[in-house]
Amino acid sequence: MQLVIENLSKTYNNGVRALDNVSLTIPTGMYGLLGQNGAGKSTLMRTLATLQDADSGTAMLGDLDVLNQKEAVRRTLGYLPQEFGVYPRVSASELLDHFALLKGVINGRERAQLVEALLNRVNLYDHRKKAVSSYSGGMKQRFGIAQALIGDPQLIIVDEPTAGLDPGERNRFYNLLSEIGENVVVILSTHIVQDVMELCNNMAIIHQGRVLYGGTPTAAVAGLTGQIWAKSISKSELPTYQQIHTLISSKLVAGKPLIHILSDVDPGDGFTAAQPDLEDVFFSQLRVRS
Known part of the structure; x- marks a missing residue:
């Protein structure tokens, strides 16, 4: 598929x-x-x-x-949106049973077995009687996956x-x-x-x-081999480096900006070769295409 x-x-x-x-x-x-x-x-x-x-x-x-x-x-289809609402006082078992009914699982015994299996799969069975609205963020997301799995x-x-x-x-x-x-x-x-x-x-x-x-992420990272260079600079120098280099990221390390630039050749000026990662891929794609 x-x-x-x-x-x-x-x-x-x-x-x-x-x-x-x-x-x-x-x-x-x-x-x-x-x-x-x-x-x-x-x-x-x-x-x-x-x-x-x-x-x-x-x-x-x-x-x-x-x-x-x-x-x-x-x-x-199983769908877990970025945010999903729940009834304030409805337990996980009751709400999952309701979703299963909406998905067409009509037989009550079948539905009960399905709810139990799904709650076990997402490690929420011991919390099945609690209201979903009282769950932590991670528990809510695991419940969201449980409802997304209804219907295989x-x-x-x-x-x-x-x-x-x-x-x-x-x-x-x-x-x-x-x-x-x-x-x-x-x-x-x-x-x-x-x-x-x-x-x-x-x-x-x-x-x-x-x-x-x-x-693949692996191929994307490999494609930047030899092209990512790093240097620690002062905050006041950042605008200058933004002008003269293809700067793809800047993050504070020990209070100072650590910048990554994109270059096919060694830029000198104290830059050192950096092992690229997927973050470099992401920001280089945005920088080059913008």
């Missing part, structure tokens, strides 16, 4: 072109969609989740036409799932997503580079509605 997207475009009524001829081939497994806030990631996710229409283009999940066979797609979906979409999670909750969520992604198409939309590096075998970088890169 794979998802093939070709020339997908979407322009909102205010004139914002959120998707600009997006073409991607997304295989089974974890696929990272990396981009800044406002890059078009959520528009693409909502379109694939059949929540809004595209202006043009196609999206095929196997033999299913995602844009025109919405009911059939919904039966094989072939496509699972998760939109910014680890934003706001502490490191322990993030690691538990990583492990759960990795397990799920072994057999189905899982699209992970995020602006957090670490999420993609740790979870995904394939990825795309999207910016201003356009795909800047599509491929």
